[in-house]
Amino acid sequence: MSALNLGLLYTLAWRNVWRNRRRTLVILLAIALGIWSMVTLAALMRGMIEQQVLNTIKNLTGHIQVHAMGYRDDPAIDNSMPPPGAAILEAVRTEDVRAWAARVRVPAVVASERESAGVTLVGIDPEAEQGLSFIADAVTEGRRLESAADHGLLLGRKLAERLETRLGKRVVLMSQDIDNDIADRGFRVVGIFDADMEATETGYVFVGSTIAQDMLKLGDRVSQLALVVDDRDNLDAVLQRLTDAAPGLDVQPWTKLEPMLVLIVKMYDGFMMIWFVVVFLAMSFGLVNTLLMAVFERTREIGLFQALGMRPRLMLGQVLLESLTLLMIGVVVGNVCAWATIASLDEGLNLSAFAQGFELYGLSSIIYPLVTASDVLTANLVIIVLGLIASLYPAWHAARYVPVEAITRT
C-alpha cells in the first residue's frame, strides 16, 4: 500500500465519516463518553485506593515494622522487644530510610469521671514520628507532645467527646505492666487530635514513650519499630538489611502487615478492568452498527470501486481508517473532557454525606482523583485496539462484495 493509496484512502474515509453527520456525532458522543467514564472513574478509584494506602501507612503502620515474634498475634506487653541495638540502628540510619521510630504499643483502658473506653496506648517519641505517622501534625487543639518524657496525653476528638472530657482535664490510663500487674496513672490531656477516620480518633491515645515505659515497668524495652522509605514499592533492599540486622525479630513490609489493604487494591484493579470491558462492549456495538450501516448504504459505490479496480484489502483499509478516525476523534474529546472533570475536582470530591459508610472500609470522605499514565493508556488502548478489532467485521463485509452483485443491487 503506497503513500498515495493511503492518502486516497484517508480522503475517502474522512469524507465518508461526515456523510451522515448526525450518526457520526452520536457514535462520537458514545466513544467520548466511554473514554471519559473510564479515565475519570479510574482516576477517582486510584485516588481512593492511594489515599487508603497512604492513610494506612500514616496510621502508625509505616512501610516496614519490626516486632518481637508473636506480637502480631498478641499485641500484649509480654511480646515487647529490647530497644533497637547497634546493628538495627545502622540498618535504619541510611539514606533511603526517610524516618523511623520505636514505639510502645499496648492495649489499655482510658477512663474519665463518667466513662471508660478500650484503646491502644501508644508511647511515642514525638520528634521521631515527624514524617512517619499522622500524629506528628494531627493535634488541632492544645499542644503536641514535646518530648518522649512529656507528661501529657493526646486524645482523639471523638474519644474526648465519648469520655465527656476535654483539653486540660485529667484522664486515667490503665493497663497491664510487664509483671502482669495493673499499671495505672493519671494524665492531663494536653492535646486533642483529629484524624480522617473516626476509628483512629477513638482507637489510640498517645503519651511520651519514656512515660509509658515507666508506667508499664518496661525499662527501655519497646513494642515495635516502624519506618518509612522513599519508595514504598521498592522495599526489598531495606527489608533484607533489616532482616539480617535483627535476627529473631519479626520484620515485615506493609503488604504483609495489612493484607486486607493489598487485597482491596487488587479488588479495585479488577473492578476497573471489568468497568473498562463493560464500557467497551456497550460502545463497540454502537461502533460496529454504525460502520455496518455505512457499508450497507454504500453497497453500489463499493461495487463500483471494485469494478474500477480497487483491491479488497484497500476496501478493508478504508473502513478501518474510517473506524480509526471515529475512534481518534472520540478518544481525544473523551480525554479532554476527562481531564477537565478531573481538573475541576482538584479540591477533592467531597463525599462526607456518605462518610460513615465509607469509614467502614477505611476510606476518607474526600476523594482526590489520581491520574496515572498506565490507567489512561490502558483505557485508550482498550478502546482503540479493541475498537479496531471490532470494526474488522464491517470492513471484512465491505471487502467481500462481488462487484457485479453489488452494482446491480438496488
Add this chain to the structure above:
Amino acid sequence: MMLKVTQKCVGRIMFYKLGCQLAALLLYVCATVQPSYADEAVDLIKAAINYWRDVSSYSVVDMTIHRPDWQRTMTLRVWTRGEKRSLVRVTAPAKDAGNGTLLVDNKMWTFSPKINRVIRIPSSMMYQSWMGSDFSNNDVARSDDLVYQYTHKLIGTENREGRKVFVVESVPFDSAPVVWGKEVIKIRDDYVMLEHAFYDQDMVLVKKMVTLEVKEMGGKQIAKLERMQKMDKPDEWTQILVIEARFGINMPATTFTLSNLRNPRQ
C-alpha cells in the same frame, strides 16, 4: 531631757513588742497554720481509714442495689486484714451464693461457682461495675489510694448532733490514677466517715456516699447504713447495711488465698 529619753525608750520598747508580735504572728501563720491544717487533714483521713479497717475485721452486710424498675439485695460476708487484703463472699440469694472476690496487694480475683473458675480481673475490667452495684471494681480494689495519691486540706468543721465534723478536701496528684477533680470527705470527731463526695474536674458533684445511720457494733461506732448515689440518676443507688461486725480478730493465714476463694473454709 529625761522625759525625752523615757519617751524614746518607751517608743522603742513598743516598737520592739510590735515587731515581736508580728514575727510571732508570721511564724504562726507560716509554721503552724498551713502545715498543721494539711497534716491534720492527712492524719484525719488516715485515722478514719484505719478506724474503719482496723487491724482486721469480719462483717456481714446486706448490699441493696436499687434501679428504677428493680431492686435486689445480696448478703455478703467480708473479711479484711490491713490495707492490702480482703475477701468478700456472697451468701444470699441462693442464685449468687458462693460468688466471691479476693483482693491481695491491688490484685483482684473473682470466683463464680457456676463456672467453677477463678478469674483474675484484668486492668480492662477495673472500671466495670462490681457485682452489678454502683461501685466499680476499681472502687473496691483501690480504696487506700486516698491516703497516698492526694493532697488533703481541712476546709471546715460542722456540728452534727452535737458532735464535731471535719470537712476534708482531697485533691489527687496530677499523675494519680484517679479521675476525680476533688473529693470532699466529712469525718466525725470519732473518725466515723459520714460523707464521701466525688467531684469531676469542673468541680461538679458526680456521686456521693452518705452514711445514713451510725451505730455501735463490734465494740465501736461504725457507719451501719451507707448509700452510694450518682447525682444524675436520683433513682439509682446502692446501699450497704451492716448486720454484724467484729474487729481486731484473729484470722487464719489461709483466709486470703485463692484456694480459700474457691473452697470456702469458714
